[in-house]
Amino acid sequence: MDDFTFKRKSQIRSTGSRLFSRSDTPRNRSNFEGGYVSTSLRKHNDEEFDGDVTEWTMEGTGSRVAYDDFTTIDWIHDFAKERARQRRLHQQKGIRGKLNILFDAMEGWIVVLAVGLASGILAAIIDITSDWLSDLKEGYCETAFYLNRRFCCLGYDDEQDECNEWITWNTALQARSAAAEFWTNYLFYIIFSTLFATIAAYLVKTYSPYSAGSGIPEIKTILGGFVIRKFLGWWTLIIKSIGVCLVAASSLCLGKEGPLIHLACCCGNIIPRIFPKFRYNEAKKREVLSAAAAAGVSVAFGAPIGGVLFSLEEVSYYFPFRTMWRSFFCAMVAAVSLAFMNPFRTGKLVLFQVVYDREWHAFELFFFALLGVMGGLYGALFIRMNLKIAAFRRDSWLRFFSVHEVVVVSVLTSIVSYLNIFMRVNPSELVANLFRECVGGDYHNLCNHVNHWEPTLLLLIASILKFFLTALTFGLKVPAGIWLPSMAIGACFGRAIGLAVHAWHRYNPDFWLFASCAPEGRCITPGMYAMVGAAATFGGITRMTVSLVVIMFELTGALTYVLPIMITVMISKWVGDAFDKEGIYDGWIRMNEYPFLDTKVEYVYNTLASQVMTRVEDLIVITATGHSLDSLEKLLQNVDFKGFPVVHNARDMLLTGYISRSELRYAIDKARKKPGISLSSPCYFSNNLPLLDDSIFIDFQPWMDQTPITVSHKFPMEMVIELFRKMGLRYVLVTNKGQLLGLITKKDMMNKILKIL
Amino acid sequence: MDDFTFKRKSQIRSTGSRLFSRSDTPRNRSNFEGGYVSTSLRKHNDEEFDGDVTEWTMEGTGSRVAYDDFTTIDWIHDFAKERARQRRLHQQKGIRGKLNILFDAMEGWIVVLAVGLASGILAAIIDITSDWLSDLKEGYCETAFYLNRRFCCLGYDDEQDECNEWITWNTALQARSAAAEFWTNYLFYIIFSTLFATIAAYLVKTYSPYSAGSGIPEIKTILGGFVIRKFLGWWTLIIKSIGVCLVAASSLCLGKEGPLIHLACCCGNIIPRIFPKFRYNEAKKREVLSAAAAAGVSVAFGAPIGGVLFSLEEVSYYFPFRTMWRSFFCAMVAAVSLAFMNPFRTGKLVLFQVVYDREWHAFELFFFALLGVMGGLYGALFIRMNLKIAAFRRDSWLRFFSVHEVVVVSVLTSIVSYLNIFMRVNPSELVANLFRECVGGDYHNLCNHVNHWEPTLLLLIASILKFFLTALTFGLKVPAGIWLPSMAIGACFGRAIGLAVHAWHRYNPDFWLFASCAPEGRCITPGMYAMVGAAATFGGITRMTVSLVVIMFELTGALTYVLPIMITVMISKWVGDAFDKEGIYDGWIRMNEYPFLDTKVEYVYNTLASQVMTRVEDLIVITATGHSLDSLEKLLQNVDFKGFPVVHNARDMLLTGYISRSELRYAIDKARKKPGISLSSPCYFSNNLPLLDDSIFIDFQPWMDQTPITVSHKFPMEMVIELFRKMGLRYVLVTNKGQLLGLITKKDMMNKILKIL
Missing domain, CATH: 1.10.3080.10 (Clc chloride channel)
Structure with missing residues (x-):
């Protein structure tokens, strides 16, 4: 195993400027990296101990002692660890060193x-x-049951030949009447x-x-x-x-x-x-x-x-x-x-490729804006409803019957869906067909120029029913995504609007709105409305902007429509944000009370660090001197704090560092296994040691964060939040002129934020 | 003028928890916001002074006293100022308040x-x-001199009719022979x-x-x-x-x-x-x-x-x-x-629209990778050469002759360019035509299936000559971009390679490499090679990745080729980075020695804050008490430091705050205009005032940054850089247990970085 990885956090941060208040000889300096300074031991069997020292140095809490489950990580320490590893790596000489560096960069x-x-x-x-x-669901392949319809019927032309290998359940059961x-x-x-x-x-x-x-x-x-x-x-x-x-x-x-x-x-x-x-x-x-x-x-x-x-x-x-x-x-x-x-055998990466030969007209922007508004409303409504249902599911008796619930919802959905052709097919096929232009082939009457109303009505019904079913379904205890259903809902609604506008133009071609249309031929492309509608609902629910527009491009290849899609997505976001600022994922995060510090929200409070911190009176503080292994052990047994600030002494309360519970635990366990260490061995967290001679003591400094980030007690809270967010901290210590006043952890702070919101 | 904008920096940061060591009565507390506390004055004419207090509060250095030219800004303060303004805004009541909030959000x-x-x-x-x-350059419009050729000939069909309104210089001068x-x-x-x-x-x-x-x-x-x-x-x-x-x-x-x-x-x-x-x-x-x-x-x-x-x-x-x-x-x-x-009268946003009907083949990835390598090499070479030329231009006698230089380069370019058709036209037209597929129309023999070698050679020559000319031109004292020339160079080279591969396939259709080509019809699309080549050079020179690929999409609408373009761009970046890590803009920033802290570069040093800081011995430090207007005035006259740390007293050196030169200057000037203030009036930067009675004193606290960000002297330098980068600081103060040890400014730090690199 690569030994660079076992570099301790605290040692990393102190490399280079360790001040020696005693035993500061060149010999000791070189050995000091061990951190485990035991003057008497070193005097007696220097060589033997050396291995141990290295081990003590290498095996840091940052590496072996991992973070507990459901805790926040300390980015700053992890990056410091990584940088130290890098430094160490770059110190290697020779070809092997170069190769190691190269391999590391390639890793x-x-x-x-x-x-x-x-x-x-x-x-x-x-x-x-x-x-x-x-x-x-429809049938099976006679030649090989494990083939799907497309592969089973490979070689048959979709439109002309009848595929005999594919046996529908009808045929299998010999159904006689329609x-x-x-x-x-x-x-x-x-x-x-x-x-x-x-x-x-x-x-x-x-x-x-x-x-x-x-x-x-x-x-x-x-x-x-x-x-x-x-x-x-x-x-x-x-x-x-x-x-x-x-x-x-x-x-x-x-x-x-x-x-x-x-x-x-x-x-x-x-x-x-x-x-x-x-x-x-x-x-x-x-x-x-x-x-x-x-x-x-x-x-x-x-x-x-x-x-x-x-x-x-x-x-x-x-x-x-x-x-x-x-x-x-x-x-x-x-x-x-x-x-x-190539799972779809289309050879294409573009999933719902569309080829429109018509440009969009300025007047259509009005309808696109309408779709944007509807998308935003959809998003806001959906999120509220879905979260209500999810909260009910979580808090009621329903939570014990997750499988039963899925059965019920599935039966309900199947019964309803089968009756509407636009709901029966899977959403991916539906979206692909709704996006498609009416060139060469019809899809369930969508391109029927005589009867506009039937498909329009069916599409509207589909979009409304799908809305409720999706709100019910998303949150069931099965793997479930929300993107495609949202897009399907938007595509249904958009295509319906597109068909309506198309019909309007057909029956009133001279209406002033349609002045920019060419006198003959079609003017409105309903498929485009479906695409814009899908973008609107997708945006309404996730509140993404740039990434959504790019996904829509890559999904459809329709670059000509970048502006309509951008405008719609923007409007959809604005309308959605007017109701709630959060997208569906943020809503779920809030509902589940995950400790997530949203980078998008700006917090404006009139609070100071001193008002939010856990005051020093309520903390357990370790003094740099005066502890023994025994007393530290007892401390760990008696309290369950996750970490302890270290101060110079109880009188001046000058901050020296911070040691987390897991590191302290690990260091104690490690130390107890050393020869010559007893429970009463003194433990130090500082270089200002009292002059003891020949007694064995344990230096805990390498295990301590010697440079914790501190803020003044007058520091405004938003700045503290920024520090947490941008620097990825786990805790900051609050001081006044060097004196420890309190501690703010990320979790504390988030609880405060949640309360205020 | 909106008065929220005149909120002082330091006051912002202290709102809410000001501790009053004296005169802490409810009456005074409400007035204290003024910051300008003058006990005796307040006793006498409270009302009259109130206006003054407000003015003193409102007019902060953060607003009126702007940053000096060629200095770095302090993001953290500016954002704090903005948040304070927001808070103030949200405190407004009534409909007017709501409207103000709405307008502010819309601003x-x-x-x-x-x-x-x-x-x-x-x-x-x-x-x-x-x-x-x-x-x-070619001619003029007879009907209206201010029309360009396209508008002059509007209505004529490009291919069939001769446009009579457009008079070429030939015709005007009646040139007789060819x-x-x-x-x-x-x-x-x-x-x-x-x-x-x-x-x-x-x-x-x-x-x-x-x-x-x-x-x-x-x-x-x-x-x-x-x-x-x-x-x-x-x-x-x-x-x-x-x-x-x-x-x-x-x-x-x-x-x-x-x-x-x-x-x-x-x-x-x-x-x-x-x-x-x-x-x-x-x-x-x-x-x-x-x-x-x-x-x-x-x-x-x-x-x-x-x-x-x-x-x-x-x-x-x-x-x-x-x-x-x-x-x-x-x-x-x-x-x-x-x-x-619609300046181009095409009605399209897509500039170089391409429509390819052919898919790319896996074997072509090899050629695309080759183009990527060439693009990376081009980028690395170009940047080095261009920077060398620019440095020479800057440091030699040439800098006095910027206009003459432009004349010489322009004559040279014109003479050379006119002789090669691919260099004669402007780069935008060239790129558009090189990207275009050979369907319906030829462009200067590019689609000539018999003679491949002539256009290939011309393209290669064009790309090489353009390389040298561009390296010479970019940096001249005229407005000049590098994107399109780079793309043109890449497009020429790419199309040349494309033509070569096409010819190869034409003469050896049975070669194993071309196995995946359809037996009849064309297999290679040289236009695509031009596109990929343009992306490669563009990437090589700027080292952009995601944005470049998206720009290429939007430029050409060719979404099917996302993968080839992505691969090429990635390879181009890798090859370029193997030479120099910096793109052309970063190179220019370095050459001009702009203080730019690159967010892309990772600095790995073995340095501590204490090794980089300006030590306290070399700084001018203000003590919180004991100063008069006169002594501060003298201080400003005698030294030209940009700012001064404030300490509790000279003995303990406990850090109290930091005041910048411009704020101190402004506060002094302001204070001197107040009634009852003399040069000997005592000035305080702290609440721990000595017990003076009835004398007028000036509180500088509101003008001071009372919560400067501090780091421990053992803090590793990379962490300090992260702080500067992520929090947008202008300075940090280095302390040990509350005691001031030194100061690091952004500029100092960048000088250090530049030296080390």
Whole structure:
């Protein structure tokens, strides 16, 4: 194992200027790095102890003693650790040193390469499997049961030939009348949908509760510096992969985009474990996770650039340029590997490719603005309703019956959906067809120029029903994304508006509004309205801007419509923000009370640090001198504080440092195993040692944060928040002229914020 | 004038917890906000003094006393000021208060709307003017001299009709023979080119030296928090607008994209001056500038999203989400207004629209990678060469002859360029034609299937000559961008490679490499190679990634080629970075020694704060008590430090605060105008006042930064850099247990960094 990784936090920060108040001889100086200074021991058997000293130095809490579950990480320490590792690495001489440096620099790229590849391959497998399961609702392949319809009928021309290998359940059961056919299909649709959903719910409940939902709120929280163990582990990866195939094939109103991002992040968590550099550094790990999130969007929508921007705009907390380039690379690799796997056999990365030959007209901006307003309203309403339902689900008896609930919702959805053709098909197919222009082929009467009203009405009904069903579904204990259902709702509504405007133009071509239309031919492109509508609802629900527009491009390839889409998304965001400032993910984060410090919200308070801090009277403070192993041990047994400020002495209360509980624990355990150490051995946290001779003492300084960030007690609270946010701190100490007054931890502060909001 | 803007820095930070060591009565407390506490005066005429107190409170240095030219701004103070203004605003009651709040919230959007509109209109005017000037090299419009060729010949079909209104110089001079025609054209080309360039150079030299170059390095520096007065002022706007039209019409190898960004930023600097909120807050001003930079790219390339990302990735220093949304909006407005002005009469925002009907093949990735490598090499070479030339220009006698130099380079360029058709036309037309596929029309033999070698050779020559000419030209004292010339060089090279591969496939269709090509029809799309080549050189020179790919999309609309472009850009960046880590703008920033703290570079030193700081012995420190107006006045006269730490007393050296020179100056001047104040009046920087009765004293606390950010002397230097970068500090004070040890300013630190690098 690479020994640079075992560099202690505190030692890192003190390298170079350690002041020696005693035993400051050159010999000792060189040895001092050990930190474990025991004058008498060193005198007697210097060589023997040397190994021990190194061990004591190397094995730092920052590396072995990991953060506890559900705690916040300390970015600043993790980066300091990484920098120290880098420095150490660069001190190596010779060819081997150079090679080590080179390999170290490549490690990050290798990891994201692997994560990108894994995400792409996983996404392809999921696409193929869920396609097959989805087709199973209608029939099966006679030649090989494991083939989906498209592969089963490979070689047949879709429009002309009848595919004989594909046996529908009708044929299998030899339904005689049209009514029997209808009921057979209906029944199989309901049965298979519910079966898939139930299995998924059962798997999630039994094996991996973390697999439920989209996972994005949790990923945001994790990237914000919170530790949730197992959320990105093997079990989640396996169960969620299976679950997402099942639910995507069921009739539930949910998408597989969110879960795909979660799965990519699982890869981004598991793969870097091979490298100690990432394994033992939570901050570095988060850099890979940001890249993995980009890869997730890249494979979910075939939108590599959109993925990078999504990672930047929506989920990531700390996004330096290095991470941007890695995300870019990771998303690219994921897209390439998906393209080479080619699960849809279209050879294209663009999912819902549209080719419109008409430009948009200025007057249409009015309708696009209308769609934007509707999207914003939809977002605001949906978020409120969904959160209400979710809160009820969490707090009521319903929480014990998560599988039953899925069964009920699934049956309900299947019954309703089958009756409306626009709800029956899976949302991805629906969106693709709603976006499509009426050139060469019709799709369920959408291009019927005589009867406009039937499809318009059906679309409106579909969008309204889908709205309620989705609000009910998102939050069930199954893997579930919200993007595609939202887009489907917006696309239905948008296409309906488009059809209406089209009809209006058809019947009143001379109306002043249509003056800019060419005198002959079509003027309105309803497919474009569907696209704009989808962008509006998508924006209303997530409140993304730039990344959303780019995702829409990459999804449709319709670059000519950049301006309408931008305007709509902006309006949708404004309208949504007028109701609530938070998108769906932030809403879920708030509901689940995750400690996430939103970088988008600006806090304006009239509060000072001294009013928020935990006062020194309520803290346990360690004095730099006067402790023994025994007294520290007792301290740990009696109180459960997560960390302790260290002061010079109880009288002057001058701040010396800060030691976290886990580091203290570890250092004590370590020390007790040393020869010659007893429970009464004195422990020091300072260089100003009393003159003891020949007695064995333990220097805790290397284990202590010797340079904690301090603020004055008059510091305004918003500045403290900025410090936490931008520097990624876990705690700050409040002092006045060097004197310790109190402590503010990230969690304390967030509790305060939540209370005020 | 809005009085919220006159809120003092230091008062802001102390609101809420001021401790009163004396005269702490309820009456005084309410008055204390005045800061100017004069016990005796207050006793006598409370009412009369009240007005004065308010004035003293309102008129803070943060507002009136602006930053000096060529100094760094203090983001943290500016944001604190803004927050205090916000708080004050929100305290207003009633409908008027609500309206004020609403208007204040809208102000930011109104400003970016205006900036977007102005940028769009300005860009349209520049496009039209430079088109006209450019056509003037060939001839003039008979019906109206101010029309360019396209408008002059409006109504004529380009391909069939001869446009009689457009008189070429040939016709005007009645050239008889082909040789005479050639020489006439050649001569007019040289004369007009040089004339335009010379006028531009003269204008720049005489009226506005800041108009030279692309302006992007300076904008980066300004956005990083440096004050360069007049760089974004009216004169720059006017002269650079005229200059860019002239040089774009000349034959010099430069583009107008960089200057357009600079001009948009000028709008973004001038327009917000109307609003005090921006006028008096340098940090807020920079938020508008970020949006303006996005608008600049938006109009330069018709790439609104690319603009936002450019602003984010390349130029902006501080880019919160609020700024991202505003940039998005600003870029959108700019694009819409440009589209409605429609200077090219194409009705399209997409500048170099391409429509390829062929997919790319996996084997082509090899050639794209080759183009990426070439792009990276080009970038590295170009930057080195260009910086060498620029340094020579700056340090030698050449700097006195900037106009003459432009004349020489212009004549040279014209002579060389006219002889190669690919160099003769302006780069924008060239790039558009090189990207275009061979469908319906040829462009100078590019689609000639018989003779591949002639155009290939011409393209290669063009790309090599353009490389040297551009390196010579970029840095001349005329408005000059580097983007389009770079793209032109890459497009020439790429198309040449494309033609070569195409020829190879044509003569050896059975070669194993081409196995994936369809048996009949064309397989290679040389236009795509040009596009990829342009992206590679563009990337090599600027080292942008995400924003570059998005700009390429928006420029060409070719979304199918996202993967080849991404791969090429990544490789180009890697190859370029292997030589030098810096892009062209960073190179210029370094050469000009601008104080820009690059957010992309990671500094790994083994240094501590105590080793970098200016030690307290070398500083002038003010004690909290014991000063009089006279002694402070003398202090200011005798030393020219920019600021002074304040300590409790000379013995304990406990840090109390920090006061900058300009604030101290202002406070003294202010105080001297008060009645009853004499030169011997005592001045205090602390609440621990000695018990004086009835004497008039001046409280300097409100003018002092009472909560300066402090770090421990053992703090590692990289952490200090992070603090400066992320919190936008101007200085930190180094303490040990509350005792002042030294001071680190941003400038000091950057000097240290420059030395180490």
